[in-house]
Each structure stands twice: as structure tokens, then as C-alpha cells.
Amino acid sequence: MLRLLPVAAVLLALGVGCADPAAADEEPAPDLSAAMMADLAEEIKTQMGAPRMLDTEPELVDITGADKRITYHYRMVNFAATDFEPGAFLAEVKPVVVGNVCRTPEMKELLDNGGGYSYAYAGKEGTPIGSLTVWSTDCFQASQ
Numbered sequence: 001m002l003r004l005l006p007v008a009a010v011l012l013a014l015g016v017g018c019a020d021p022a023a024a025d026e027e028p029a030p031d032l033s034a035a036m037m038a039d040l041a042e043e044i045k046t047q048m049g050a051p052r053m054l055d056t057e058p059e060l061v062d063i064t065g066a067d068k069r070i071t072y073h074y075r076m077v078n079f080a081a082t083d084f085e086p087g088a089f090l091a092e093v094k095p096v097v098v099g100n101v102c103r104t105p106e107m108k109e110l111l112d113n114g115g116g117y118s119y120a121y122a123g124k125e126g127t128p129i130g131s132l133t134v135w136s137t138d139c140f141q142a143s144q
Contacts, residue, residue, distance in 0.1 A: 037065030
């Protein structure tokens with residue numbers, strides 16, 4: 001999994017830190033607004049150079065942000081959505097995706113602050129195959 005953002009950039013983007021020295025002992029609530037998630041997604045997209053081929057499959061076509069989530073949109077290059085059994089594809093990729101997200105410190109910052117990462121997959125014709133979202137609880141369950 002690619003390192004997405006330096007930890008400091010994620011902390012800054014999430015609004016972690018205090019502007020008021022008197023409130024230095026209090027943890028401010030991170031900004032997970034739709035606007036902040038969209039800005040963070042744009043930053044990640046620029047850094048990753050999306051759209052781009054990751055290997056022979058899949059193509060990362062977009063990265064968006066909303067609803068406390070960053071969503072990675074993938075399109076299969078050589079396979080149609082009908083080439084996959086419903087649910088089987090997600091059952092196969094979910095453990096890999098969860099493991100990668102949970103082991104990446106820069107991604108864990110958003111999870112620890114109540115956000116998540118979604119992965120949406122489509123066939124080569126653009127028909128959805130399925131999607132999944134990783135939350136901090138998935139990391140806890142994966143470590144058990």
C-alpha cells in the first residue's frame with residue numbers, strides 16, 4: 001500500500017491541534033466535515049497521481065471525500081462486473097484491504113478520529129462490482 005500522507009499533514013488536515021493555549025490540555029474534535037474530507041481526498045489524489053494504473057489490475061480512477069470517509073474508486077481493466085460472483089470478490093479483497101489500511105500509520109490517523117476509508121470497485125464497463133468501508137472497529141477485529 002502506498003504511503004499516502006505524512007502524519008503531520010494528516011493531523012493538520014484533520015484539524016488536530018489547539019489554537020487556544022488555554023485549551024491545550026483538551027483534545028479538539030477533528031474536522032471530518034464533507035468539505036474537509038473533499039479537500040483531503042484532493043490532496044491524496046494529487047499525491048497519488050490518480051487516475052493511474054496500479055498494476056495490471058485495477059485502475060485507480062478517482063479519490064473522493066465525504067461523510068467522514070475517503071473513497072478510492074477502482075475500475076477493472078480486463079474484467080466485466082459479470083465476471084465476478086456477487087459478494088465473492090469483496091470477500092476475497094476485504095481482508096487484504098483491511099490489513100493494508102490498519103497497518104498504514106497515515107491511514108490509521110483518520111480511523112482513530114472516527115473516519116473511514118471506502119473502496120468502490122467497478123467492472124471494465126463501469127458497472128459496480130461492490131464496495132466496502134474500513135472503520136477502526138475493522139482494525140480491532142482484524143487484530144483478534
